[in-house]
Amino acid sequence: MSFHPQMDYAPARFHRSARRLADQGEPFAFTPERQAAFDRSVARYPADRRRSAILAALYLVQEQQGYVSRQAMRFVATQVACTPAEVEDVVTYYVMYYRRPVGTYVLAVCRTLSCALNGAERVTEALAEALGVEPGGTDATGTFTLTEFECLGACDRAPVVMVNNEHWQERLTPDRVPRFLEDLRARGLAALGGCLHAGAEPGDRAS
Ligand code: FES
Incomplete structure (x- = not known):
């Protein structure tokens, strides 16, 4: 019902902000x-x-x-x-702060120019399909959260996926996504092949 003769005030027409508040959470104090x-x-x-x-x-x-x-x-x-x-x-x-619970591994696919030109979008699609989530979502097991990010500073090794804000997987391609997820589940962060990962050599250990 509308109080204006020509305007339909159906609920779907009201503007809704896309902004989501952080989860309330439990009372917090540092250990x-x-x-x-x-x-x-x-x-x-x-x-x-x-x-x-x-x-x-x-x-x-x-x-x-x-x-x-x-x-x-x-x-x-x-x-x-x-x-x-x-x-x-x-x-x-700062996008590296999460405002709601996330999975054990937060996968941030770079979507800036070098990574975009080297297939980052297809990597995101492959991850989304394998995990059954859209970017921003967490898979049903609570293991992986999928997000997109801007340039991670490793443009010569695109496409790049950052894991938990501190670790990298470089040159990830859609066909390697299943193996990438399997390795992460099995070996954790040690499975990643990124030069900024402590103790790792530049290169491609996902192959
Ligand atoms: S564009 Fe992806 S790391 Fe720079």
Whole structure:
């Protein structure tokens, strides 16, 4: 029903923002070890600049619970002496902070020019098909979350997939996707072939 003679106010026509709030989560506090790590980080800055340690605090939150919940944002705000809204600004700006639970392995396929020209889109499609998820989703086993990312700085070894923000698989092709996932399940991060992965040689160990 509409109160305007020519305008249909059907619910589907209302604008809905695509922005999703972070999960609320459980009440959050650092473990003693992470509190000590945060205290060491914040001690590097002047006492009236505690907010300079906000990225370190959020990294520790994510390390502890796998993502940054709204409860954790409130906790970080008390730690760095700012408002929860300011913490949320940071969390939503940096894509490497997750606002809801993710899988054991977060696969971030680079979609910038070099990777795009070398088939990154087909790699994403192959991963999506193998895992049964769309980008942004987590597979039914909770093992893999699939996302897309901008340039990872390894353009000469495109297409590149970043895993858990710190590890790389280079030159991944759609036909190697099943083996790539199988190896990750079986051997974990040690299965990756990326020059930025600690202890790995540049090259292609996925073949
Ligand atoms: S374009 Fe993909 S790593 Fe640079």
